Amino acid sequence: MLGIERVKQLLTHGRVEQKIDALIDALEYGEAGLDLIIQALQNSEVDVQEAAYSLLQESTEPRAKLALQLYNPYLFFEYLFTIERYTDEIRRIACVDISQEWQTLATYNYNNTIQVWNMRTQQVICIFQPEATKEFDQIAIAPNNRVLGLWYCLDLAEVWDLKIGQKIFTTNIQSEEFWRVSFSPDGQALVSTRDGYKLTFWDVNEQKIIPSIFIPENIHCRYPIYSNSQILVTEEQGFDQNYEIWDWQTQQVICTLSLSGYMPVITVSRDQRFLVSGSRENGTIKVWNIRTGHQLYTLTSNLSSITGLAISSDGQRLFVWSGDSTIEVWGI
Structure with a gap:
């Protein structure tokens, strides 16, 4: 499992595949990881946004549900x-x-x-x-x-x-x-x-x-x-x-x-x-x-x-x- 700082680095500088893997790892870091997944909804890569959207759909956290409500799924x-x-x-x-x-x-x-x-x-x-x-x-x-x-x-x-x-x-x-x-x-x-x-x-x-x-x-x-x-x-x-x-x-x-x-x-x-x-x-x-x-x-x-x-x-x-x-x- 990657450390939270490494997850942040990959989400900023990694390839698309690395960013998606980092989002999956972010699930292990509680509130801090959830924040990173929510932020990824604004990532410049559409594939990364889609991965974040899918992960948030599986979450029961109220913040995740709110983020989904504010997002445009038609993308x-x-x-x-x-x-x-x-x-x-x-x-x-x-x-x-x-x-x-x-x-x-x-x-x-x-x-x-x-x-x-x-x-x-x-x-x-x-x-x-x-x-x-x-x-x-x-x-x-x-x-x-x-x-x-x-x-x-x-x-x-x-x-x-x-x-x-x-x-x-x-x-x-x-x-x-x-x-x-x-x-x-x-x-x-x-x-x-x-x-x-x-x-x-x-x-x-x-x-x-x-x-x-x-x-x-x-x-x-x-x-x-x-x-x-x-x-x-x-x-x-x-x-x-x-x-x-x-x-x-x-x-x-x-x-x-x-x-x-x-x-x-x-x-x-x-x-x-x-x-x-x-x-x-x-x-x-x-x-x-x-x-x-x-x-x-x-x-x-x-x-x-x-x-x-x-x-x-x-x-x-x-x-x-x-x-x-x-x-x-x-x-x-």
Whole structure:
């Protein structure tokens, strides 16, 4: 085992392989070694950063967990595999969502069927069909992995029991602008952005509306294009292609992004730290700091066009799909 001073020397002056070995040895030196591993997240060598990141993931120390929360894992993301969905019966995917532990994937297909997949085996668990005859535009799995939300963006939403494929209820308010729907962090409320300025909560168990939140700051002059239970993304009217990130709780704009291209696809990590945007015109994926509005990283998928994105709750997997039958999985 190397001495702590030798570990420091190798981390400063050693070759990449020596630095990675030194990080492993640093584990033997308690708090001082943990400090060196955390510092290595800023090393100029990406391979060293990745090694430090992996070691910190295995640590139970609160400081290690905090360092990971403050770090950008997308730097290490690479293409992992593709789920091919093409069959004679199902030629196109309308929308997709992934459960928080990224074990379950649900797809809504253009033949009006829902397929629930085991992500680890890439096998279909169950198939069921919504009662609405209209095509649904969006789909969401609740954080508790118990219920599934489906909605037609200008009309209504349905809530289903994910395990048995049975409908729980249908929303009874129709609107000219029934926008995005998501679930509250505990999975007990369905959250819909309606009429471009109102956040409505539906109690999943009681099947009724509970108090809503209004955004007063001129929201009617913008188009909501993404929402979850904490974050709303709106597009400003005009040709500047500026997008505002709102905090639903404070009802304040966090930052403004300038996203090029036609109607970029957007998703937000469940820890509300990162916004990921995808291009409908090519396979470009960009990662943004949601608090500062700074672009952090760019990925290039194998898809010619991106129509959907989703992030696992632990931030370790990014799911990218096009409007056909292909889902790419990216991660560390």
